[in-house]
Amino acid sequence: MNPELKLSLDRFQPRPYQKEIVDALNKGYKKLVVILPRRAGKDITGWNIAFRQCMKKTCLVQYVLPTFGQARRCIFEAIAIDGTKFIDYIPSQVIAKINVSEQKIVFINGSVLQCLGGETHDTAIRCTNPYMVILSEFAYMTSAIYDTVRPILAAN
DSSP states (O other), X not given: OOTTOOOOXXXXXXXXXXXXXXXXXXXXXXXXXXXXXTTSOHHHHHHHHHHHHHHHSSOEEEEEESSHHHHIIIIITOXXXXXXXXXXXXXXXXXXXXXXXXXXXXXXXXXXEEEEEGGGHHHHTTTOOOSEEEETTGGGSOTHHHHHHHHHHHHO
């Protein structure tokens, strides 16, 4: 990113338990398993982590929910409790383009953030090279998805 680009990243104000998640990644943790109750803000936290990673370095980040439709409803078209659309958390100055049909955001530095459905992990994720994968609602996915992403992430 252009170091002279002035960005406002203050829309997301993490709660204390969400801040622990963000802090762990900032300290260099490579793997996190986050178990929180419903309505605790897991996806808003994950989304903010995902797009910030895209801003740090040119990479592919995949945000995966059990189905493609669920990824669209819960992330790509989602609106937070305060009325902010998830996409609006990303400063518009860093977005090069948005492909709504593919649920893909391309950043000006070349990074890509894409929302996917885990039901097609064998074709949608295999043969890609993500730097980060967020598996939201993992309990509702086949465990084979982890077998698909683990070697990719290990290489990165």
